[in-house]
Amino acid sequence: MTETELKARPSAPEREAASSQPADKVERVTVIRPALRRPHLDIPELWHYRELLGRFVWRDITVRYKQTFLGVAWALLVPIFAAAVYTVVFGKFANFPAGDVPYPALVLSGVLVMQYFTSSLTGASVSLVTNMPLVTKVYFPRVLLPLASAIVPVVDFLLGLLVLVPLMLYYDTGPNGIEVVLAPVFLALAFLTALGVGLLLSTLNVRYRDVPHMLPAFLPILPLLSGVPYAIQEIPEKWQWILAFNPMTAVIAGWRWSMLGGVPPDWGQTLVGATIGVLLFVGGLTLFRTSEPRFADTI
Amino acid sequence: MAIAIEAQGLSKRYRIGEYHGGYDTLRESLTRAAKRVGRREHHSEVHELWALDDVSFAAEEGEALGVIGRNGAGKSTLLKVLTRITSPTKGQAEIRGRVGSLLEVGTGFHPELTGRENVYLNGSILGMRQREITRKLPEIVEFAGIEAFMDTPVKRYSSGMYVRLAFSVAAHFEPEIMLVDEVLAVGDAEFQKRCMGRMEDLGQSGRTVVFVSHNMQAISQLCDRALHLEGGRLVNEGPADDVVARYLQTVGATGSERFWEDPATAPGTSVKLRSARVVNADGSPVAAVDVRETVGIEVGFTVLDRLAEPITPKIKLVDGRGDVVFNAIDTSARWRDPAEPGEYTSTAWIPGNLLNEGFVLVEVGVVSHAVTRHTHYAGFREAVSFHVQDPGEGDSARGLYTGQWKGVVRPLLEWTTEER
Numbered sequence: 001m002t003e004t005e006l007k008a009r010p011s012a013p014e015r016e017a018a019s020s021q022p023a024d025k026v027e028r029v030t031v032i033r034p035a036l037r038r039p040h041l042d043i044p045e046l047w048h049y050r051e052l053l054g055r056f057v058w059r060d061i062t063v064r065y066k067q068t069f070l071g072v073a074w075a076l077l078v079p080i081f082a083a084a085v086y087t088v089v090f091g092k093f094a095n096f097p098a099g100d101v102p103y104p105a106l107v108l109s110g111v112l113v114m115q116y117f118t119s120s121l122t123g124a125s126v127s128l129v130t131n132m133p134l135v136t137k138v139y140f141p142r143v144l145l146p147l148a149s150a151i152v153p154v155v156d157f158l159l160g161l162l163v164l165v166p167l168m169l170y171y172d173t174g175p176n177g178i179e180v181v182l183a184p185v186f187l188a189l190a191f192l193t194a195l196g197v198g199l200l201l202s203t204l205n206v207r208y209r210d211v212p213h214m215l216p217a218f219l220p221i222l223p224l225l226s227g228v229p230y231a232i233q234e235i236p237e238k239w240q241w242i243l244a245f246n247p248m249t250a251v252i253a254g255w256r257w258s259m260l261g262g263v264p265p266d267w268g269q270t271l272v273g274a275t276i277g278v279l280l281f282v283g284g285l286t287l288f289r290t291s292e293p294r295f296a297d298t299i
Numbered sequence: 300m301a302i303a304i305e306a307q308g309l310s311k312r313y314r315i316g317e318y319h320g321g322y323d324t325l326r327e328s329l330t331r332a333a334k335r336v337g338r339r340e341h342h343s344e345v346h347e348l349w350a351l352d353d354v355s356f357a358a359e360e361g362e363a364l365g366v367i368g369r370n371g372a373g374k375s376t377l378l379k380v381l382t383r384i385t386s387p388t389k390g391q392a393e394i395r396g397r398v399g400s401l402l403e404v405g406t407g408f409h410p411e412l413t414g415r416e417n418v419y420l421n422g423s424i425l426g427m428r429q430r431e432i433t434r435k436l437p438e439i440v441e442f443a444g445i446e447a448f449m450d451t452p453v454k455r456y457s458s459g460m461y462v463r464l465a466f467s468v469a470a471h472f473e474p475e476i477m478l479v480d481e482v483l484a485v486g487d488a489e490f491q492k493r494c495m496g497r498m499e500d501l502g503q504s505g506r507t508v509v510f511v512s513h514n515m516q517a518i519s520q521l522c523d524r525a526l527h528l529e530g531g532r533l534v535n536e537g538p539a540d541d542v543v544a545r546y547l548q549t550v551g552a553t554g555s556e557r558f559w560e561d562p563a564t565a566p567g568t569s570v571k572l573r574s575a576r577v578v579n580a581d582g583s584p585v586a587a588v589d590v591r592e593t594v595g596i597e598v599g600f601t602v603l604d605r606l607a608e609p610i611t612p613k614i615k616l617v618d619g620r621g622d623v624v625f626n627a628i629d630t631s632a633r634w635r636d637p638a639e640p641g642e643y644t645s646t647a648w649i650p651g652n653l654l655n656e657g658f659v660l661v662e663v664g665v666v667s668h669a670v671t672r673h674t675h676y677a678g679f680r681e682a683v684s685f686h687v688q689d690p691g692e693g694d695s696a697r698g699l700y701t702g703q704w705k706g707v708v709r710p711l712l713e714w715t716t717e718e719r
Contacts, residue, residue, distance in 0.1 A: 032309075032383060032392040055423040059409060059416075066411045066452075137406045138424055139383035293386040296379070297313065 035293030041285070042141070049140055056148035060123075061155055075159040079115060083108040090229035097234030101262045102171035105164070109259055110228035110252050112160040113187070116153050117194050117248060118219050123149030124198020125211050128295060135295055142292050143285075146202050150195040157187075168260065176261040186254035189277050193247040196281030199288040206291070206299050227252050233263055244269035247277035301395070303476055303507040304358040304381065308390035311351040311376050311531075350376040351387070352531040358524075360395075360475075363498075363508040365522035365539050367515070367546055370622075373531040374511045378478050381509065396475025396507070397426055401497070405465030410454035414445065417453055418468055425472045435471045443467035470497055477501050480511045495521075513619060515543045547658075555586045557682050562601065567665065567677025569606060574599035575663045575682040578646065587686040590656060590695050590709065594685070597646040598663045600677060606637045609668035610676055612645040619658035624707050634668055652696055652711035654687045655704065661685075 046053075065071045083104065090096040091103040098106045124146035128135055131145050168174050205211040223229065226248035232240055233253070243249045244266075250273025253265035351373045358364045366374050379385045381392065382400055407424040408417050418439055422432040440446055443464045445456075453461055479498055498521055501508050512518055518525055518539055525542035527535040535542050555577040559565035566572045576597040579585045588594045598612045611634040616624035627647055664678030689695050696711040697704045 028395075028397060030383070030394040030398070032380065032387060032394065034388055034390075035386045051429055052423045055420055059412065059420055062416065063409060063411045131407075134407050134424065136384065140424070296384045 035290075040289060046141055046143070049144060052140055053144045053148055053151075056144060057151050060148060060152040064152070072159065075156040076163055078156075079108060079111050079160045080163055082115070083111045086111065086229045096230040099231035099234050099262055101231065101256065101260050102173055105167050105171050105173055105260055106231060106256065107229055108164050108167055109256050110223070110226075112157055112164060113190055113252055113255055114223050114226060114228050114248070115160070116157040116187075117190050117251075118222070119153040119156065120150045120191070120194035121198050121201075122215055122219070123152060124195060125201035125205055125215060127198070128202045128299065129205055129209070132299055135299055142295055143199070143288060146195060146198045146288070150191060150198060154191075164259075173260050175259060179258045179264075181258075183255055183258040186251050186258065189247060189254075189274055190251045192281045193251070193277040196277070196284035199284030200280070203284075203288050203291045206295050222248065225249070231256070231262070232269075233266070240266065240269060244272045245276060247273040247280070249273055250277075301360045302357050302393075303360045303362070303396060304356075304364075304392065304394050304509070306357070306381075306390070306392040307355050309351050309354045309377070309380060309387050309392055310349060310389040311373075311380060311385065312388040313348045313350055314346070349531045351380065353390070354526075354528070354531070354533045355390075356526055356533065356536060358507055358509065360507055361505040362524065363502045363510060363522040365518035365525035365542075366509065366511045366528065367513075367518055367525055367543065368528035371530075372528040374528055375480060376531075377528070378480050378509070378511055382478055394476060398476045398478060399425060399469070399472050399474030400478035400480070401469060404469045405461065408453060408461070408465060411452055413452055414449040414456070414464055417464070421465065421468045422472065425469065426474070427472055439464075439467045439471050442470065474506070476507045476509070478509045478511075515547065515619075519543050555584045555683055555685050557679075565677075566679045567600070569602070569604045570610065570665045570676040571601045571603060572599070572663065572665070572677045572679055572682075573601055573642070574644075575661065575679065577661065577683050577685045585685065587688050589651070590654065590687050590689040591651045593648055593651050594654075594687075595646040595648050596661055596663070596683070597644060598665075599642070599644045600665050601642050602638050602640045605640060606676075608674075609634055609637050610665055611668045612643075612647070613664045613666045613673075613678075614647050615662040615664075616649075616654075617660045617662070618655070618707060619660075622707055624654065624659065628666065628668070653708055655706050655709040656687050656689050659685055659687060 065074065068074065070077065086107045087104050091098070091107065096103075127145040127149045128142065134140075134145075135142065201211050201215075225243060225246055227243065231253075232243060232249055235243075250265065250270040254270055256262065257264050354373070354377065356364075366377060368374050376385075378400065380387050381394065382398060405421070407421055409420060412420060415436075418436060419429070419432055423429070427435075440449055443460075443466075445460050445464060448456065448460065453464070456464070477498075495517065498508060498510060502521060508521075510518065510522055522539040524537060525539040526533055527542050527546050535545055556574070557576070558574045559572050562571050562573075574597070576584050576599075577586070577588075578595040578597050579588065580593050580595070582595070582597075585594070596614045598614065600612065602610075611628045611630070613626065613628045615626045618624050629645060629647070660681050661683045662678065662680045663682045665676045666678075667674040667676065689697060691697070691701060693699050696709045
C-alpha cells in the first residue's frame, strides 16, 4: 500500500538546537501512493513495526485471564477436560483405534494442537473487526492484527505441554529419537494454516459479518476430521487420502510421531497436507494484502 | 526551508451505493450480483464521488497549514490520506518525518489494562518506541495528574481521568508533523481548549502542523498559510488571512441583500424571485444582528401565471459549519388557496434569542403547499447571509459565560424550579 524508506536525517546544527529531546536520528520518509494491485509483502515495513506486533500480542495475553478466578489455570483445565471426554467417549465406549500409543496421550497431544489451531483461527478471523477503532483511526500494517492473534494462543499451547509431558512420563512413552526436532516444523504448519485461513476470513469479515456465525458451525467437527480422537494410520487407506487434504491431519500425525513415537506418518499424505497449508497461507495473504487499502473505507 | 509534505495530484474516489453504507451480508451481495448478471446492467447502482480531486500542495518544515472548506469538501479525507488510514486513488504524497494526529487521542485504550499498561499500548500505536515511552513515562504521568491510579484498570477511571491520561500520551508524542481535525476532536470545551493550546505550542516548537477547522478565527490566528477545498478540489491557496477572507466572501454571497433585476434571468419559472434581504425590526437591511434581537428574512417574488396549487414562501438557514438550522414556510391561511398573479413581499421574523452566534447562510424559495411533497417553483441557495453576534452583556442565553457555546440554536428558555 505504501512504501517506507529509512534515511539518515541530515543533522543540521539549528535542528539540534530546536529539538528539546535527543530525538532518534532516523527520519522516516513516507511515500503515499495508490494501492498496488499486485500482492506484496513489505518486509522492511513489517520489521519497523515489530514492537507494535509485540505490544498487540502482550495486550491480548494480559487481557485474556484478567478478572477470572482461576486465571491461567484455564489453559491447563480446558485441554484436560476435552481430553478426558474424548478418552471416555471415543477411547472407552467407541474403541477408536490408537495404534501403539497410549490413548490418553494420543488424544491430549491432538487436543492441544487442535485447540491452538481453533483459537488462532477464530482470533485472526475477527481481529480486524474487534480492533475497528484502530483500523479507522491509525495507520499500521493491518496484517499485524491477525498475526498477533495467531501468536497469542501459543502461550496456552506451551502451558498445555505442562500437562502432556507428565502424561507421557506416566505412560512411559516419548520420542523415538532425533525426529523430536521435527515437532516445531509440524507446529509451524499449523501456525501457517491458521494464519492463512485467518487472513482470508478476516478480509471477508470486513465486508460480510457472516464469518463469526460460520465458524462455530464448522470448527467443532474439525477435530474429528483431523484425527484428534484416533490415529490416522489405523483407518482405511482411502479415507486417509481424503482426510489428507486437511492440513491439520498432517500436522497432528506428524506432531504425534515426533513427540510420542510410534509409526511415522505417510509422507505422501503429509506432503499433500503441507502443500495445501502453504497454498492457503499464500492465498490468504494475497487477498488480505490487496484488500488492505480499503479496510478503513468498508469496515 | 525543507519540505515536510509534498502532495501531487492526490485524488480519492468513493463508490456510493455499492457498499450500502459499509457492510452487508454475503447473501445480499450474491443476490445483487445475480440481478446484475440477469439485467446485464453493471454498476447500475454505483455512483462515483471524488472526495479529493487532483489536490497538490506543499508544506514547509515548521509551517502551520490550515485547511478550510464546507462540510463534504474533502478536508477529512485529505487528513485520512495523509495519515495513511486510507490510500489515494491517484496521485502521491511524500512526507518527511513521523506523523501524529490529535484524532488518535485514546485510540486503542483497553479498559481491562491499567493506566501504565495503556500508556505503553497507546504509545506504541501512536508510533513511539518502547524506550522513548519509558523515558517519558514520568512526564506523562505528572501531566495527567493521576499518579495514584496508574496501576488501576482504566475501566475504573472517571471519564475525566481517562481523557487526561489519553491526552497526556498524545501530547508527549513528538512527531515532526501533526495533523489536527477540529471537527473530530471530541471532548468538552476544556479539552478542546487544551487541543488548541497544544496546537500553538507545536507551531512554536518548529513542527509542521496541518489544521482542519471551521473556526476561521483560529485558522487566521494559528496558521501561516491555508488551503481552501471545495467539492474535493483545491480552489484557493495562500496566506491564511487572504484565503479565509476570500472563503468568507464566496460563502457570504453578496451579503445581506440580493436583487434579481431582470425577470428573464431570475430564479424560477411561473414564480420568479425578485429579492432577498436580511432586515432588522425597522425593515432596514443588516449584515450583523444582535443575538437578542428579532431578525427578518424578506423574500420578494412575482407570481406570473395562475397556479394549480397553493404556494408558500420558504426559507432555510444553514450555519457556518454547514448544518441546517431550520426550514420554515408560511402556514397561515393567506396561502391556503392558489395565489393570484402579482408581486409579493413576505418577511419571516426570527425571534431574538433563538439562533446561535456565528455565520448564517439563507436559502430562499417558493414551494408548493402540498401534503406529501414540496415542488420548488423558485429557489436560490446562499441568497443572503448575516452574522449573529452576542455583545456578552449577561442577558443572552449564554449568561456570563464567555467560552464557546455549542449548538445549532441557542434559545433563551423559561425555567421553573421547585424547592422543597
